Amino acid sequence: MSDMKNTSNTRDKLLTVAFETFYTNGYSATGLNTILDIAGVQKGSLYHFFSSKKELALAVINEKIAERFAERYTAIVISEQPLHTLFTFISNPANFDLKRGCPLGKLVQELAGLDDDFRTALAKAYISYEGYIEQALLKAMAIGELKQGDAKKLATFIVSVIGGAIQRAKLSDNEELFIDSIELLKKYISHLD
Template sequence: MKKYNMKTLRDNLLDIAYEEFYTNGYSATGLNKILEKANVAKGGLYHHFNSKKDLVIAIINERICPNSLKKYASLDEIEGNKLNALLDILESRNENFDKGCPLGNLILELSNIDDDILKALQNCINSWQKIFENVILEAIKNKEIKDISAYDTSLLIISTIQGGLLLSKLSKSDIEYKKCIKMLKDILIK
């Protein structure tokens, strides 16, 4: 059995579990599969996570949410039109259409299962919503778009992303996602 220092073992478990949950779903992924891929005994897992539920919450909080927010971090540095930059980021997605969105997949599978998991999922969506709302507010202030509800529009953006990715997962192509983002762009930028 490989020896890891505690940080490396925990990170390895998170990375492997993230990929397994993303590829196969939470319910279809057993802890034994994760342990086997990580080459770790159960004690190594339970040293870091009390349960599969704690593991998925850590994945949401430490992998999915930070990774998705990292895509939008560049918006803070942009001096010009942040709305166009946001739409460019959304248009630039070019992978994993067959797997959907890691966050969206977990929302579909787990949001009605457990309140702690629901809270972690909601916190991540709230982070997206706040970023998108701020972009819309700035676009309104700069007269790049008409005065609309920034909150409602941020929800439209999230819904468009998630809906497009869900449909693209079904078709196993990028066509639906790209069409949804193009339509969002057409609606927001006139």
């Protein structure tokens, strides 16, 4: 049983370190040796779990990014006031890394054009992200917190605004640009007919 736990811990450590280094430095600029050194793991252990750097990156997208969205947005979906809870969450710049940007957005910028495997995994991650927002909006519509409308399109719009606001704040090193964008988004959604 202990070997299985150690194996699971090693794999998770590799994924966590890979996520952080890809997020901070980019996929192309991150060598496997860097990940191994930070994780304190031997190369053989890496290849026990992942056949290549690409497979490791795909696992980061499919597992770590998905886990991140689940942690951040499940509470919004199950909230008694999902729209209010969503607005509260996205209005707080501390809930986003405005220095490094959006981890999914950064990976999309770098990897989406490299090959179909990356594009497919990244699209799935984006659809999942939008799906959490869509579920919250549908619930908000069902309880009368938001007027009826196309929740799917609105979710895509919200995710796009959040991503753009993060990118703009990062570029300018000015969180006020993020706050202003989110405030306008909230006003727009609150006045939907």
